[in-house]
Amino acid sequence: MQLFSVPRRGYIWLQTFTVLLVLCKSGVFAGNATKACKLASDNISEKKVLERLEPLANNVFKANVTEGKDSYTYVFQLCGDAGGVQNAGVIQVNNNDKKKTVIGLYNTTQAIGGSDWVMLIYGGGEKYDSHCNGEKRRAIIMISCNKNIVMGQLEVILEDRDRANDCFYLFELDSSAVCPAVQSHLSAGSIILIIIFCLVAVYLIGGFLFQRLIVGAKGMEQFPNYAFWVEVGNLTADGCDFVCRSKNREDSPAYRGVSTEPAEEEPEERDDHLLPM
Template identity: 70%
Template structure:
C-alpha cells in the first residue's frame, strides 16, 4: 500500500514539531516546579515562600565535601528528582564508590519552607535512615538560600552534617542567588520630574543656541552663547540690585556732617594798622 502525504499536511507536521520543541525548551511541558513539592502542613504562607523559589526550578546543584578520608558528592534539585531518584530532593554519592546506590538525604514530598525578606530555608525530611547515628532516624536536609546581588546562581556549599546527637540531626547547605533578592521599585517625586524636565530644556536651549550662533550667525568667542547681550544685561542688573540691597553704605561717600552753633560767633575785633602809616 502506498501512502501519499500532501504538501499542506507535511507543513502542518513540521510546524507542530517546531511548536513542541519551543514549548519543551521554555519549560511548559516540564513537570518540575514548586507545585511538585508537598508540604508537611499545607499553608498559604509556606506555599508563597515556595513560589519565590520558582526561578530556581529545573536546575541541579552539586557540592563536594571531604570528611576525613571520605569524599561525598551532593545533588540538590528544587521540587524535582535529584539524580533521577524518584522523590529525592537531595541525594548523597560516595565519590570513591560511584557504582554504589545513592543515599537520599531528604524528600521533596515532605517539605517545609520558612522565609524572610531576603532568604528562604527549605527543609526536606523523610530521607533514608541513619545506619548507626541519631537513633537511626530519617535523614533531613536543610538548604539555606540567601540573596546575593553579585551572582545569578552561586555554587552550593556543604556547611555541616550534624549527626552527633540522639535526634533531630540534619545536613545543612548554603546557596546564594540574586533571583531571591527583593526588587526595589524606584519612585520619582513630582519635584524631581520637574527638575529633570527643566534641565533637559536648558540643555536643549544652550546646545541649540550655541550651534545656531556658531554655524548660522558666525559668532565667535562669548558671543556664541545664545542671547549673550540679554544675559549680560540681566547679570549687570542683578549685580546692581544685589549691591543696592545688601550693602550697608552708599556707593558715593556723603559729605561730613557739621553742626551749626546755636550762639552767634563773636565778631573778631578788627585790627587797625593806622599807626603804621607815616605821619
C-alpha cells in the same frame, strides 16, 4: 525529488514554534514548577516563600566533599528528582561504590523565608544506622541573597549527627532569586513632571524642526506656534495688569495739591479806583 517547499516566513515560524515547544517541555516556562513540592503544612505564607524560588526550579546543584578516603557528591534539586531518585530532593552519592543515600524528600517540605533569605527543609530521608537513634535524615538548604549571582554553587556546611535527635545536613546556596525587589524612589508627582518635561521637549524640538525644514521659517518664527504664544503672552500680561494694579493709570498724580482739571480764568481785576482823580 522535493515533494513540497515551505516558504521562508513559514519556515521561520515553524522553527520558532519548535523551540517554544522544547522550552515548555523542559520546564523553562513552567510557572508552577515549585508545585511539585508538597508542604508539610498547608500554609499560605510557606507557599508564597516557595514561589520565590521559582527561578531555581529544574536546575541541579552539586557539591563534592572528601572525608579521608571517602568522597561524596551531594545532589540538590528544587522540587525535582535529584539524581533520578523518585521524590528525592537531596541525595548523597558515595563516589567509591556509587551508593545513593536519600537525605531529604521534597514531598515533606518546609519553607521559611525572610526579606533576603529562604530556608528550605527536606525531611523524610533514609534512617541513620547508628546515629541519632536511627531517625530519618533531614536536609536544610539555606538560600541567601546575592544580587550578582543568579544561581550560585552549592556548599556543604556541616552534617550534625552527634546528637540524640533532630540531626540534619546543612547546605548553603547564593541566589538573586530571594533578593527583595528594588523599589522605585520616584513619587507619582515626580513621574508626572518627567512625563510633562518629555512632552514639552518633543513639542519644542519637533516643532522647531518642522518650522525650519518644512515651512522654511527663520529667526523667532522657527518657534512652534510663535504667533499663538505671543498672543498668550500679551493676554497674560494684560490679565496680570488688570488683577494686580489697584488704580487706573489715568488717575490723578501722586501730589494731591495739583489738580488735573484746567484752572478757571479769574476775572480781570480792575484797579481804576486806586488812581487819583
